[in-house]
Amino acid sequence: MKDSTRIYLASFIVFLWASFFGIYNLIDIGIFDAHYIFSPSKLHALAIASIEGNGNNTRAIVANIVSQLQADPDLAPYLSVKEEWMFNNAGGAMGAMYLIHASITEYLIIFGTPLGTEGHSGRHTADDYFHILTGTELAFSAGSYEPEIYSPGSVHHLRRGEVKQYRMPEGCFALEYARGFIPGMLMFGYADGLTSTMDLPTLWTTTRVTGREMLGNLVRGKL
Structure with a gap:
C-alpha cells in the first residue's frame, strides 16, 4: 500500500x-438527557450517608443504598428486584457485580472484590462515576507521575473517551453509575470472557440479567 x-x-x-x-x-x-433518572450528586450523597451510617460494613452499606433507592417511587419501577451477583472480567481486572439498574442510557451496579484487582478502565461512550464505598482505588493517566487516590466517600469520574489504569490494592467495593450510550460499553465487558476466561456460564448470566433489565425498562418507555 x-x-x-x-x-x-x-x-x-x-x-x-x-x-x-x-x-x-x-x-x-x-434525546438521552431526557431519559436519565439518576443524579450523580444524589447518588454521591446516598453513598456518603450509607457509609456514615454503617462504617466499614460493606454488606450493610449496599443494603442501605438499595433500600433507599427502592423506596423512591420515581426510581423503584426501573430497578432490579433481585440481588444477583456475577463475576465480571474486563480489561484484565476481575471482580463481581450486582446489577441494580440497566437501560440504554444508564446503568447502576455494585462492583468490587475483597481480594484486590487491577486493569484497564476501557475507553467508553458514557461517563462513569465510581463511588467508593469501602477500600481504596488507585488510578493513573499516561504521563502522570503520581497516582490518583480514591477513598471511601470519594468519586472517581472517568469521563467518556478517557482511559486510565486502575487498581484496587487489597479489596474495594463501589457504587458504579454510568450514563451515556451503554450498549457501546458492552463489548468491553464481554471481551475477556470471549477471548481468555471462556467462562460461558458467567457470560450467559450477564447477558440474561442485563438483557432482562434493559428490555424491561425499554418496555416501560425508559431508554
Missing part, C-alpha cells in the same frame, strides 16, 4: 470517529 493511500485511509478513519462522536454528543444532549 502506498504511503499516500495509508494517509488517506487513516484520515478517513479519524473522520468517521470524529463524526460518530459528534453525532453521538448531539443525540446525548437532544
Whole structure:
C-alpha cells in the first residue's frame, strides 16, 4: 500500500470517529438527557450517608443504598428486584457485580472484590462515576507521575473517551453509575470472557440479567 493511500485511509478513519462522536454528543444532549433518572450528586450523597451510617460494613452499606433507592417511587419501577451477583472480567481486572439498574442510557451496579484487582478502565461512550464505598482505588493517566487516590466517600469520574489504569490494592467495593450510550460499553465487558476466561456460564448470566433489565425498562418507555 502506498504511503499516500495509508494517509488517506487513516484520515478517513479519524473522520468517521470524529463524526460518530459528534453525532453521538448531539443525540446525548437532544434525546438521552431526557431519559436519565439518576443524579450523580444524589447518588454521591446516598453513598456518603450509607457509609456514615454503617462504617466499614460493606454488606450493610449496599443494603442501605438499595433500600433507599427502592423506596423512591420515581426510581423503584426501573430497578432490579433481585440481588444477583456475577463475576465480571474486563480489561484484565476481575471482580463481581450486582446489577441494580440497566437501560440504554444508564446503568447502576455494585462492583468490587475483597481480594484486590487491577486493569484497564476501557475507553467508553458514557461517563462513569465510581463511588467508593469501602477500600481504596488507585488510578493513573499516561504521563502522570503520581497516582490518583480514591477513598471511601470519594468519586472517581472517568469521563467518556478517557482511559486510565486502575487498581484496587487489597479489596474495594463501589457504587458504579454510568450514563451515556451503554450498549457501546458492552463489548468491553464481554471481551475477556470471549477471548481468555471462556467462562460461558458467567457470560450467559450477564447477558440474561442485563438483557432482562434493559428490555424491561425499554418496555416501560425508559431508554
